[in-house]
Amino acid sequence: MNGGDFDRRTRLSITRFFESKGYAPTIDDIALMGNSSCSEIRDSFRRLECQHQISLCPSATHIRAAHPYSALPTAYWVESGHKGWWANCAFCALGVAVIAGKSARVLARLGAMNEAVTFHINDQHITPDSFRLHIPLPIREWHDDIGYTCANVHIFRNSGDIDHWAKTKRLPRGRDVSLADAWRLANTWYEKYLDDDWQPHTPETLRNILGDCGLQGAFWEPG
Amino acid sequence: MHLEELASAVHHALINSLIDSGAAPQVDDLAPQLTVSKAEAESALRWLNDNHGLVLHPDRCDPWIVHPFALSPTHTWVQSGDHGWWAPCMWCALGIIHLVGGSGCIHTRLGGECESIDINIENGKPVSEQLWVHFALPIHSAWNNVHHYCAMVLPFRTPTQVRQWSERHRLPLGEVVPIVQVSELARLWYGQHAAKNWKKWTGAQAAEIFQRVGLTAPFWRIEKDKGAF
Numbered sequence: 295m296n297g298g299d300f301d302r303r304t305r306l307s308i309t310r311f312f313e314s315k316g317y318a319p320t321i322d323d324i325a326l327m328g329n330s331s332c333s334e335i336r337d338s339f340r341r342l343e344c345q346h347q348i349s350l351c352p353s354a355t356h357i358r359a360a361h362p363y364s365a366l367p368t369a370y371w372v373e374s375g376h377k378g379w380w381a382n383c384a385f386c387a388l389g390v391a392v393i394a395g396k397s398a399r400v401l402a403r404l405g406a407m408n409e410a411v412t413f414h415i416n417d418q419h420i421t422p423d424s425f426r427l428h429i430p431l432p433i434r435e436w437h438d439d440i441g442y443t444c445a446n447v448h449i450f451r452n453s454g455d456i457d458h459w460a461k462t463k464r465l466p467r468g469r470d471v472s473l474a475d476a477w478r479l480a481n482t483w484y485e486k487y488l489d490d491d492w493q494p495h496t497p498e499t500l501r502n503i504l505g506d507c508g509l510q511g512a513f514w515e516p517g
Numbered sequence: 518m519h520l521e522e523l524a525s526a527v528h529h530a531l532i533n534s535l536i537d538s539g540a541a542p543q544v545d546d547l548a549p550q551l552t553v554s555k556a557e558a559e560s561a562l563r564w565l566n567d568n569h570g571l572v573l574h575p576d577r578c579d580p581w582i583v584h585p586f587a588l589s590p591t592h593t594w595v596q597s598g599d600h601g602w603w604a605p606c607m608w609c610a611l612g613i614i615h616l617v618g619g620s621g622c623i624h625t626r627l628g629g630e631c632e633s634i635d636i637n638i639e640n641g642k643p644v645s646e647q648l649w650v651h652f653a654l655p656i657h658s659a660w661n662n663v664h665h666y667c668a669m670v671l672p673f674r675t676p677t678q679v680r681q682w683s684e685r686h687r688l689p690l691g692e693v694v695p696i697v698q699v700s701e702l703a704r705l706w707y708g709q710h711a712a713k714n715w716k717k718w719t720g721a722q723a724a725e726i727f728q729r730v731g732l733t734a735p736f737w738r739i740e741k742d743k744g745a746f
Contacts, residue, residue, distance in 0.1 A: 317687040352662050366668040366688075367629030369592045378630060401631055406590035407601055408624045410633040439576050441664070445589045464540045465589060 297341045302493065303328060304338040305347050308360045309487050313393050316377050318357040318365035346437045347494060359440075362389030362484065369406045369448075374398035383447035384427050388480035391415045393487050405448050405459045413449075413473070420477040425449050427476040428456045430466040433500070434517030449473065469513050479507045518553070520564055525715055526551055527561040528570055528583070532711050535586045536617055539600045543579050568745050569660050570717050582663070585612030585707050592629055592668070597621030605663070606670030607650045611700045612707030614638045628682045629671050636672065636696070641704060648672050648696040651679045653689045655736045656727070660746075672696065692736045702730045717745040 297304075307327045311319035319327075325335045336355070342348045349359040357365050362381050370381040374394035381387035384402065391398035400413040404425075414421050430446040437443075446465055450456045453470055460467035471479070482503045486492045495503070497516040504514045518526070530550060531541045542550060548558040559578045566573040572582040581588055587603040595602050595613045597620060604610035610623045623636040628651075637644040653669035660666075669688060673679045676693040683690035694702075705726045709715060718726070720739050723746040727737045739746055 315687075316685065351665060358665070366665060367592055367671060368668075369590060371626065371630050373631060380629065401626065401633070403594065403624060403633070406592075406603065407594050408596050408622070408635075410624070439574060442574065442581070442589060445591070448590060462539060463588075464543070 297338055300330075300334070301338050301341050301345070301347075304335060305342055305360070305494065306488075306490075306492050308342075308348065308357065309363075309393070309492075312360060312363040312379065313488065316379055318360070318363070321355060345494070346440065349440060359444075362386035362393070369402060371401040372398055373401070383444035384449045385429070385447050385476060385480060386444065388415075388420075388477055389484040389487075392480050392484040396481075402449055405450055405455065407459075411449070415477070418481075420473055423472065423474040423477070425451060425473045426453055426456065426470040427473055428468060428470045430460075430468040432468070432513045432515070433504075434515060471507075471509070475507055479503065479509070482506065518557075520560060523551070523553065523557065523561040524564045524568075524570060525713070527558065528565060528715050529711070529713050531571070531580060531583045532586075532616070532715075535583065535588075535602065536711060539602055541580055541583060541586070541588055568717055569663075572663060585609035585616070585703070585710070592625060592671075594624040595621055596624065605667035607672050607696075608652075608670050608699055608703055608706075609667065610636075611638070611696075611703035612710070614700075615641060615704045615707055616711055625672060627671070628673055628678065630682075634672065638700070641700065643696045643700055646695065646697050648674065649676055649679065649693045650696055650699045651682075651691060651693050652736075653683075653691040655691065655738075657739055692732075692734065694732070698730060698732070702726070702732065705729060719744060720746050722746075 304324060307324050308319055311323055321332050321335045325332045339350060340354060343350050348357055351358050359365060359382050364380040364382045368380045368382060370384060370387040372379050372381055372387050372390040374397055379390050381390045387400045391400060396415060396417045398415045403410050427449050431443055456470055500516040527547060530547060535541050544555060544558050544562060548555045562573060562578055565571045571580050574581045582605055585604055587605045591603045591605055593604040593606065593610050595604050595610050597617045602613050604613055614621045619641040620639050626633050650670065650672055654666050679693050680690060721741040724739045724741050
């Protein structure tokens with residue numbers, strides 16, 4: 295079966311469930327939401343994974359991640375009102391905050407090391423915003439191993455700290471952007487994720503989103 | 518050199534580089550260090566991966582986890598002196614402390630949620646004993662997906678908080694163990710990991726370690742005759 299709009303609606307249901315409940319939906323949960331059979335949803339989950347829309351546990355029956363949400367504990371915790379979620383990475387954490395209505399706080403540690411920080415998000419502003427967000431790999435390489443990509447997306451005080459971190463830990467040194475720019479990017483990237491007419495990003499839409507934030511060139515090319 | 522012998526040498530090189538410098542050599546550096554070819558080093562890495570001596574990246578022959586160390590960031594950071602390391606989980610974090618001299622600080626968040634905590638360890642013992650570690654999944658399932666297993670081994674203030682966390686996140690409720698007991702488990706489990714002649718624990722050896730630490734419930738049962746754990 296070519297999933298098409300069925301898969302789009304499955305993905306939308308997954309996002310809505312995560313946002314509402316704070317944990318990952320099962321196949322049964324999504325089948326119930328859309329009045330579909332479990333086998334249809336199971337097949338849809340597999341197609342969505344092939345399209346890099348979600349990540350499944352090896353059993354292929356449970357969701358490991360549906361960006362920006364993680365089903366399992368990570369280095370990033372986001373709270374809004376009485377709800378909380380794990381995000382796969384620093385950029386995903388901003389995405390969780392966008393979907394939550396742009397009023398949230400993000401709890402992290404700089405470079406995922408010893409210094410704990412809390413970022414407060416209120417509509418268009420993130421404070422403190424004098425930090426840098428590091429993207430370790432060119433966008434076209436992200437899905438070679440999305441778990442590894444996200445594991446290395448973190449917030450730092452400055453570019454020099456990123457240089458030191460990457461060198462001493464022998465990790466990839468990519469590009470860094472200001473936290474304010476990252477928040478602006480997350481806003482356009484994730485703003486429609488709960489909308490009925492949400493569509494997955496294409497290379498062209500991503501190119502436009504990144505270009506609007508001044509992020510152009512080979513590193514930012516979606517491929 | 519026999520493959521299993523080379524695998525021990527590779528494991529030794531990785532663990533000791535991590536202890537000394539906070540990072541591990543990649544295969545291009547490992548091979549000349551051990552005076553073997555790159556193909557031989559990769560064979561040893563794959564043997565270790567297949568026998569749960571480490572975890573390779575899914576798309577390349579480079580180590581991702583060499584227990585108790587994670588080679589890329591996780592939710593748990595261990596600091597001792599001038600060096601720091603990522604740990605896949607609290608059990609591993611306590612293992613790192615034992616390997617690097619017995620004293621340090623584990624930086625993480627309770628239940629992976631909002632409350633940051635710095636857990637000081639001195640001479641192998643947690644300074645504050647009023648913490649618990651939750652193991653969400655039974656030990657025999659750890660290698661079904663070790664990333665998944667480790668991600669949920671987290672500290673909490675009380676067993677009640679673990680139950681609430683499990684309900685809140687719809688994640689399994691497993692066994693909750695006092696941190697002092699987990700530290701002793703880590704000492705016995707990881708204490709020899711830097712040895713030159715390191716070998717993976719057999720099922721029988723692993724079962725004995727859990728027994729010695731007092732973890733005797735069915736949750737901790739391992740098949741003794743299954744070879745390496």
